Amino acid sequence: MRIRTTGLAAIMAALALAGCGRGEGPVEDAAAPEGDAAVAARPHTPGDSETLRAIKQRGRVNCGVNPGLIGFAYTDNRGEWRGFDVDFCRALAAAVLGDPRAVRFVPLNAEQRFEALRTGRVDVLWRNTSWTLTREAGDALTFAGINYYDGQGFLVRRSLNLNSASELNGARVCVQSGSTSELNVGDYFRSRGIEYRPVVLRTEEEARQAYAREDCDALTADISALAAARVSLTNQQAHAVLPDVISKEPLGPVVRREDEGWASIVRWTLNALILAEELGVTDDNVAQLARESGDPRIRRMLGREGEFGAMLGLPNDWAQKAIAATGNYGEIFDRNLGSQSTLDLARGLNAQWNARPGGLIYGLPIR
Template identity: 75%
Template sequence: MRFSMIGAMAALLTGLAACGQNAPETTPAPKIAPSETVEASELPESPTLAAIKRRGRLNCGVHQGLVGFAYTDNRGQWRGFDADFCRAMAAAIFGDAEAVRFVPLTAADRFAALNDGRIDVLWRNSSWTMSRDAGEGFVFAGVNYYDGQGFLVRRSLNLASAAELNGARVCVQAGSNAQANADDFFRSRGVAYRPVVLATEEAARDAYGREDCDAFSADISALAAARTVLSNPQEHVILSDVVSKEPLGPAVKPGDDRWAAVVRWTLNAVILAEELGVTRENAEALAKESRDPRVRRLLGVEGDYGAMAGLSKTWAFDAIRATGNYGQIFDRNLGSQSPLDLARGLNAQWNARPGGLIYGLPIR
């Protein structure tokens, strides 16, 4: 029986094979072609970038005066972390870091200035939030500083936490997230407080200095800046409480994705430069000598990545030569070389020890 079944199966397979010899040929399945690479020249030009080039300068929105971020020195020159990013962009576009007009803006009118076209980009310690992004439609091109809201108090109060500020007067700035964040913090802990809302950050700081309030609540970087200009900085302390996440970064108005890409990749270029060891001082030598393909692409030696964004081949090289890499910009304005002397913390490179959140996207 067993042998009969085997023979039958063999006969069946032989018959199927014979039938297959006479079967019509089937049409092969179409091959899926790989996606075509779009040449830089085929991409639509950014109308914002075109207008900037015709004008001959970048209009950059900045803080009215915040030590470390954007302020004028005794010669009337703009200085600071955000001001340097404005210059890096001007260098990337024009090869000239001074081809920029700084437009000082309050917290209340900064986004209106973007919508109205008074500025091309906002570099003004502004937090990337869902309301501003999905709700109002502004495009954040990245994060250049990870911050959080805290509280500045007089050391003589001997407080261990902001939760001890029951019934206290707390100065906050209007037109920012500060009051909402303070409300969330105190309400979640059942602590009553009295907000003292001032029109500007400077007004809130001055009110705190006059003792019109018991605490000043703002981004920790802003509190560190405020403390440096108080009459006796050592008499004031920033409490350990961090009551919010404040990812600060550049914003542009919606409708011009190509312009957002220029802002995004200028930021990433200076971040990547630090990771790869490219500095203001060695960029020229590395452009001639480096064999690292990542460095060569960054500095415009290999490929023409600038053309993808409507920029020159040396756009990133020009930005780095003008202002330095991310670490140099940080140290000069906020870190060890500045009056603020802020630690890198979350703003350390992702591969540092200890690591932070700063991560440069690849140029390739």
């Protein structure tokens, strides 16, 4: 009995000392991170972005784009880069450096694009690239948003009298290698027990040329790319895109994973252009609204209230400069893909969420 009492007393004394230790003087926390773990535990600041520092030092943004896709990225007769993705690159350069011309366009095919990003040849990949699990988790990349919702389809000659892709039994189908299109078309026909003969080409341009030479009966790719391919054909009225949409293709900018500060800059530049359309801010009225608007949403976005630019490591008028350079999302779309372009694509899923009919484009709040 005496032994048990003594043991109990010792335990109580130890607990009392431990309690005193917690209340007096510094006590080492065994769970506190040390070394690399301590660095990782600290929150990132805008100055942590190695990409942003490199861009400011060189004085330009290196932007990876498609080598030539009408509507998205191509050079005009004067050698100037034009297109939907090109305009987003220019807006990003305006936000970061204050100059939409401070951008170097690096044409990259599907096989080159991710390696160019990983090795630092480009700062951002802004070309028709689908956001998938394998690319983000497996390839250790970060998608900074979605600027175009697409889907895969089939371009065929009207002379074949086809109404559906399910009628392509035994057909030769041109497709680009190393793309999600190559995987999707295999899934589509295999799941339906349909035989087909894939004609796999190295680049988008080679696939389009093979279709034009009639080396295949159908060309499969994103529907936006098929619209561009159709425009480039000698007699575009002789060709049609079938109504089948066999996949979801969310296209958007990609950056290296390890630079979250830079990912935020790309993400919020895209978002500002989307939000600008929702709020009625255009390249024509952005300067006036920055001076006169009483709408707190617009004032925050254009840098008249708050310190939102500083959170990104940018001037507070970063979004105003981006919008002034290229216009808002809707202006960029109409000019390159929509009613003002040769493609004349409907907004469809790429309409604003509150449009009639509504789409999937949704601006995140800047506040």
